[in-house]
Amino acid sequence: MAAARQYLKLDHPFPMRRGGVLQQVQLAYETWGALSPTRDNAVLIFTGLSPSAHAASSAQDCSPGWWEDMVGPGRAIDTNRFFVVCINSLGSVFGSTSPASINPQTGEPYRLSFPILTVEDIARGGYEVIRSLKINQLHTVIGPSLGGMTVLAFAALFPDATRNLISISGAARSTPFTIALRSLQREMIRKDPAWQEGKYSANAIPVEGMRLARKLGMITYRSAKEWLQRFGRERASVEHKPDDPFGIDFEIEAYLENHAAKFVGQFDPNAYLYLSRAMDLFDLADHGEGSLSEALRRFKIKNALIIGVETDLLFPIEQQKELFDGLTSADRNVKLARLNSLQGHDSFLVDMDQFRPVIGDFLRELA
C-alpha cells in the first residue's frame, strides 16, 4: 500500500527551531512525473494536519490519494509537466520522524520527550527532501491548511528555494478562536485517563479523547450552511436505545460517530498533539522582527496565489486577505481567490469544481 513511499534518512542532526536536536531524522515523501533536465519544474506539496504523502495514485500505489482529483496527468497540478513531490510532515506518523518514533539515543519512543514542533521545522523537512533531490529552486510550493501555513514558513526560511507559492486556506497566524478550539481538542485527549501523560501503549490508546477531538475537528472543518443542506433535522436511522436517554437522535450525530471511529487508530495521539500545537505557535511575523508586512516583504517569490473560502470558520477569509494585502504592498504579483464553497475549511478536499480551475489556471499562466 505504501509502495510509492520513499524515504530520506538524514545523516546530519536536525536542529529544532524552539530547541532540541533530532538525530537520524527520516522524512517520507512520494513523487509523480519527471524532473526536467534543468531541474526547474518541481512542485512541492505540504499537507494538512492528518494526511500522508500519498496525495495521488501512481503506478507504484494505485490507491487513490487525498488529493487525487488535483494531482495527475492533465490535472490541475499536471504531472505531465511538473515533477511533483508531496512530503509527510515532520511530526506526522506516515513514515516521517514523529513523537511515536524510536529515539535512537534511548531505544524508546520519544513520546513527550520529542522537542516542541513548529511549522518552520516542517518546512525545513521539506527543504531537506528537495535538496536531497538536487533541486535548487522549486517552481511552486503549495499547501492547504497546516500546509498553507507551511508554505509561508518555507518562503520565509528559504527565500531562494521557490519561485512561486500557493497558500490555500492558510494564515499568517492562528486566531484566538482557533487556538481555543485546538487547545480544547488537545485537552480532550490529555484528559482521557488512557492518555497516561503520553505513555499509552499501542493497544490502549486514548480512544475516547481522540474520538471527541476528531468530532470537534469535523464540526469546525465544515460549515453550518453545508450541514443544514445535507442533514436538516433528519432523524438517525439507527435505533435509539430506549434505556439511553442521550443516544443518537439525529443523522448528524450518527455521521460524526461513524467518521470519528474511522479516524481513531489511524493517527498517533501524541503526534496529533504536537502538530496541533505547532499550528497555534506559528506566527509569520516572527520572520519580520514582529512585523507581518516586513516578513512578507522579505519573500523572494515572483508569483503567489492565495486561496480562501468564505465559509471557513478556522482560517477566515480575512486572514487570506491579509496575506494578499501584505504581498501586494510588497509589489509581488499576487492573486487572491475568494471561493464561495459551502464546505468550510475542508473545501479544498471536496469542492474540486472550484479549486481545480483556480490552481490549474495559475500554474498554466506561469508556463
Add this chain to the structure above:
Amino acid sequence: MAAARQYLKLDHPFPMRRGGVLQQVQLAYETWGALSPTRDNAVLIFTGLSPSAHAASSAQDCSPGWWEDMVGPGRAIDTNRFFVVCINSLGSVFGSTSPASINPQTGEPYRLSFPILTVEDIARGGYEVIRSLKINQLHTVIGPSLGGMTVLAFAALFPDATRNLISISGAARSTPFTIALRSLQREMIRKDPAWQEGKYSANAIPVEGMRLARKLGMITYRSAKEWLQRFGRERASVEHKPDDPFGIDFEIEAYLENHAAKFVGQFDPNAYLYLSRAMDLFDLADHGEGSLSEALRRFKIKNALIIGVETDLLFPIEQQKELFDGLTSADRNVKLARLNSLQGHDSFLVDMDQFRPVIGDFLRELA
C-alpha cells in the same frame, strides 16, 4: 442569598410531553414590581440554559442578577410599570424540579430516570406559575437563547396566555451544526469515567467532562471577532511549566480555564444533559402539523419583537429572520432587530447598550 426565591409546589401531576409524569413538581421563581388591579401588566422571563430565576436584585436579595442592567425601576423592563416574573426552568437546579431532585416515589434522586425534558415542558412550568399568580394573560413573555425558544413554545401551547412576545437569539429549531456541538458537549460529560452513567456522587462529579463541555460552550457562545480584539495573540501571564509541553501558552487558554473552573460545581451534570438535549429536540413546526409557518400562524400574540445578533454562531441571524418572516406572513405586528454586537450568542448578557433600547422602546411603544 436566595431569599427572594419563591416556590410553587404543584398539587397535581405534571405530564411530560414525551411521556412520563412528574409528581409533586416544584417551580422556583422571583418577582419584581407590583401586579396591577386588572392583573394585566405581567412580564414573564424564561432564562437561557444555565441561569437561575434571579434576573435582578431586589430588597429581598441585593446580589446582582444575571440581567441586572435590564430589569428594574426605570430600566428597559421597567419594574415601576410591570410585574416581572422570572422562572427557573423545569429541569434546572436552582429550586425547580430536576434530574437532581428526589423522586418522591422512590426517595432517590431521579438521575437518568427523569423523563425526557422538552422545551414545551419548560414553557408549561412557566404557565403553571402565572396561573398560580392568578394571571390570565401576560403583557409579554420574553426570553433569550433557550428562553428564546421557550417563549415560542409558550405562545404555541398557550395562545391566549400572552399578548406580546420577545424572542432573543432563539430559533424555531436547532441547526445540525448546533446539534452537533451540543451532542459533543454531552458526550464529553458522558465519557468522563466519573459520570458513572449518571450515578456520580455529590463529591465526585464528572469535573473534567463538565469543564470541557463548558469550554466548548464558551468558545461558541462568543465570536471569533470579539476574541481577536480582546486577546490577539497575547501570551498567558501564568508560567508555562517546562515539563508540560501542552500547558497554557495563550491568554485565551488561561481565560477559558478560569471560567470553566468557576462553572463546574455550580451546575448538576445530569441536569445539564437534559436541558441541552431539550434544545436539540425542539421544533416549533411540531405545533403546526410539521409546518413552521402554520405553527406561527396559530400564535394569537398581537406584537412580537425578534432580536438576533449578526455574529451568533449557534442561532444564526437567518433563524431569527425566519421567525420574523413567518410572523409577518401571518399578519402579526412584528419587528426584527438585527444587532451587530461582537459578542455572538452571549451578546444579550453583555452588550447592554444595544439590547436595552431595543427592548425598552418595544415595551414603551405598547403602553
